[in-house]
Amino acid sequence: MAQGNEQDNNQAVGKLIVQTMEDVMRDSMIPYSESVILDRALPRVEDGLKPVQRRILYTMHQLGITPDKPYRKSARIVGDCLGKLHPHGDSSIYQAMVRMAQPFNMGAPLVDGHGNFGSVDGDGAAAMRYTEARLTPLALELLRDIDKNTVKWSWNFDDTILEPDILPGRFPNLLVNGATGIAVGLATNIPPHNLMESIDGVIAYIDNPRITLKEIMKIVKGPDFPTGGVIIPTELAHAYETGKGKVAIRAKLHIENDNDKKIIVIDEIPYGVNKSQLLESIIKVREDKKGVLSGITDVVDESDRVGMRAVIKIKRDSDPKEIINALFKYTNLATNFSFNMVAIADGKPQLMGLLDIIAYYVNYQREVVLRRTKYELDAARKREHILEGLVIAVRNIDEVIKIIKASPNTTAAKEALRKRFELSEVQAQAVLDMRLARLTHLEIFKLEKELADVRSEIARLEAIIASKKLQMELVKTELLGIRKQYRENRKSAIVQSVEQYVIPSDDEKPTFEYVVAANANKQLKKMLVKNFTMATKDFTDTSTLNEICNCIVRAKSTDRVFCFTNLGNCYKIDVEAIPDGKWREKGADLKKIVADAVDGEYPVYMRLVEEKLPKGNILFYTKLGMVKKSPWSEYGVVKSAFAATKLRDGDCVIAMEDEAEGASLMIVTKYGMCLNADMSDVPAQNRIATGVRCMSLGEGDECVLIKQVNGDGEIALCTDRGFAKRILVSQIDVMGRYRKGIKIIDFAKGKTDNGKCIAYAAIVTVPFKVVLNVDDEYLTAYSTENFTIENRTHGGKPLLKGRHSVAAGYAYNDKLING
Structure with missing residues (x-):
């Protein structure tokens, strides 16, 4: 101890500062503990993410590595995150990213990993220079609306860029993916839950904020572990009430x-x-x-x-x-999971029960919706202001042109317009920037219609801002949209006691998990899930049409499936009645499985027959341009075979899908016409109705693609000569239905023979493989990324060398799809 005043613990001796150990520990340990607790080890209750996870997702968002883009090297993602947001070492960032990509650790993986990302056997992931990654579609829901002033931002570690304090988190990620972490004097261990149950629990709380724990546990039944297993809820109610407790898990x-x-x-x-x-x-x-x-x-x-x-x-x-x-x-084979539900809420770590987590989440989502609405209202008012100026200008266009021509320069023209029509500077600039093409009668009508729409939108946004009830309804509606899009059944079963845990005995008829598929040869087959290798195999030169399946359903041996056919019929088929077959083998014709089927009838769409029919409407599309919308409730028919839709002579069903809210209908025909049809006037009809016309077809023409779109993605086309291209969906304006449409490809005459008709068409939102049947002799596959993006009238670029004909094209599924 240095000499001096004994009451002063801090003494300056030359350039040294001398302190007692107690002071050093007190002054250093508290900031260190706070840093570890708040900035590293514990998740936020609002988005369920630790800082490193949040920074990884935001980095990938900034790099544009979305599900519809190619994978990027993990090292690139880690490097960007390390250099800009998280200076705590590349290994910690990569380990966090690997965990978010592991389906055996995450209830809903947020990173789509390509390469070796470890296994349930404890194998480590490959080095970051070998693996690739991109965001999963569900991860986009955590980031949705982040650019609309929905969250607070702070400067990064070196005060050069801003980073979000939390993400918008449009689904309850803390419950869905859980969390585990050890801080200084604190730890957290939150189990993953089922996405649908978690959203249902949040919606139940929105509908009744006074809901009891007992009532909400009827909805959120318990954890749902990604590895499955059987849960025995020994202390589940206590854990959900206090945040601490345990459940037993058995294999x-x-x-x-x-x-x-x-x-x-x-x-x-x-x-x-x-x-x-x-x-x-x-x-x-x-x-x-x-x-x-x-x-x-x-x-x-x-x-x-x-x-x-x-x-x-x-x-x-x-x-x-x-x-x-x-x-x-x-x-x-039997373990316990100990709950310790600690998360950062109100700026400090808190031990929370299930209702506490949901309450914090709901209040945060209301705040996100409110902030987004204010942002959109501000943007709408700015647009209204500009449109008002443009409408004034087009209504007085002759005088506007005269003023502009008489002005010596742009500044003078702007001031003259402002003075004559009492325009703001922004409005005057918008008038000067207006193209001559906008002076047509149609464009003038569009301007006035857009102004009316914007004013209607402003009224809607103002109503939302003024009403907490409308804000909550919006939160609820958007959560239901996520629930519908990302449906996933529970993986972990729950029994109330050890006595209820029953091992199927050997004298019971075992229940098997099957994959039921309809292949490109229009045949049905099934195989055990454990033998189903489609998720890991790729297209090879030896692949056949037997392996290309557009209808794939996962079902148990005791289940039945809806089988909708090209002739408009529906058959309820027992899974056991479908013959077993290997993936490369042929299947069986529908006529051999269903006695009521006719020769040439084949499956178009399949779906599991569940206890409750799906909600909403089902859409039928036909070759001759008909669309029919019917409620699913129309198909609760007791009979095993019945008419699902009525068809005109010579027509057949080519596709079906569930109705999507706010979508338009993209139609492409064999001879290169296209229509993006408004669906708002398509009526809901009964089961045996014919439907309405969605497009007026030319003589001999027929539809090769009908599918709902929401403005995103591209239309991929391939001609019968192997010329291919993609066209942005956003380039095809929405029009009224039952029109002839517009040309989507130019079939050249005299120059390069790019074909006479379209052999394959599809909507692309995520890249996939297209298998082409060339010269009716062999199959070859191309990624949709090989289809170059061109304009609407472009003839496409050749995929095949030499002169060949393409008989047909097929989408090659490489993942197991639940129907």
Whole structure:
């Protein structure tokens, strides 16, 4: 200790500052703890993200790595995030990004990883220089409206750029993906939940802010772990009330016959359990514990990238259920998940129950909607101001032109216009910037219509700002839209007690998970999910039409599926009635499966028959340009075979889809015509109605594409000579239905022969492969990224070298789709 005044703990000795250890610890530990708690380890209740996760997602958003764009190197993303927002080391950023891409850790992955991002066996991800990533569609919902002044911003670590304090978080991410983290003196452990249940819980709270925990637990039934398993809610109610508690998780197993022996099959494991270590522990416990576990002869991991399947082989005279009970006792086939629901709320860490989390989230979403509405109102008022000036100008266009021609320069013209018509500077500049093409009668009508629309929008926005009830309704409506778009069934089953956990016995008829598919040869087949390799295989030169499937449904062996056909019929088909087949094998004609079907009838659209019919409307599109809209409630027919729609002579159904709110109908015909039809006047009709005309077709023409669009994406086209291109959907203006439309491709005459008709057309929002049938001899695949973006009348660029003909094109699905 330096000499001097003993009452002064801080003493300057030359250039040294001397302090006691107590002062150093007190002055340094508190800021360090605050930094770790608030800026690193704990999530915010509003968006459910830790700072590093938020910065990664914002960095990817800024780089434009959205789901419709190609993957980018992970190292590029990490580098941008490190240099601009998160200077805490590249490994911490990459590890956080890897976790957000792992479907076995996240209830809803926010990063779409391409490459080795680790496995449930504990394998680490490949180095960031080898992997690629982009945002998932659901991650965009966390970022939606971030550019509309919805959140607060702060300067980054070196005060050079702004970063968001939180994201808009348009779905309850803290519940959906949960969180885990250790801070200084604090920790958090929040389990993931089902997206649909979480949104339903938020909506129930909006409808009744006084809802009780017991009532909301009927909606949010419990955690939903991405690895599945069976939950026994030992202290679930206490955990949701206080933020602390635990639930028991057991692996999901079943018993199978293997020749004259029994085998135990592990289908799902508890959340957070390393599968390879679990299987090793089963072998080890067999050697250590002896007794009933000595009946285990071998443990084999038969899992693949489609599903989990680990087989425990046992002796012929052993009781499989006794072995299972012993394994639950001695291995991680049974674990506990301890709740510790701590998150940052009101600027400090808080232990919160389920209702507290939902209440904070709902209030935050109302604030987001209010801030966005104010931003949109300001933009609408600015646009109204400009339109008022333009309307004045076009109504007095002769005088405006005279003033401009008489003015020596632009500044003088602007001042003369302002003085004559009492315009603001912004309005006068807009008049000077106006193109001559806007002086036609149609453009003048459009200006006046746009002004009326803007004023209507301003009135709507002002009403929202003035009404808390309307703000809450808007939050509710947008949440329901996300729920509808990202439907996902619960993965973890919940039983109320250990006694209710029942292993399917060997004498019960086992239930299998199947993939039911209709291929390009118009045949039906099914295969076990564990044998379904479509999600991991790619198109090869040896692929056949048997492997190209546009209708794919995942169903259990006890389920039934709706099968809508080209002839307008609907058949309810038992999954068991569909013949098994390998992915490369042919299927069976519909006539062989359904006795009521006729020769040449084939599936167009399939969907699982559920206890409750879907809400909303279903749309039917036909070759001759008809569209029919019917409520799903029309199809609650008891009969197994019935007419789904009425068709005119020579017509057939080419596609079906659920109605999307606010969409228009993009129609492309065989001979290169296109119409973006307004759907507002398409009436809802009964099941046996014919529908209404959506396009006026020329002689011999027919529709090759009919699909709803919302202004995004592109139209991909390929001609019968292999010439291809993409056209931006936004370039095709919305028009009234039942018109001839406009030309979407120019079939050249005399110069390059690019074909006589369109062989394939599709709407592209996310890149995919298109398989072309060339010369009716072989198949070849191209990414839609190979289709160059051109203007509407361009003839396209050749995909094929030499002179070839394209018989047909098919979208090549490379992922399992739930119908």
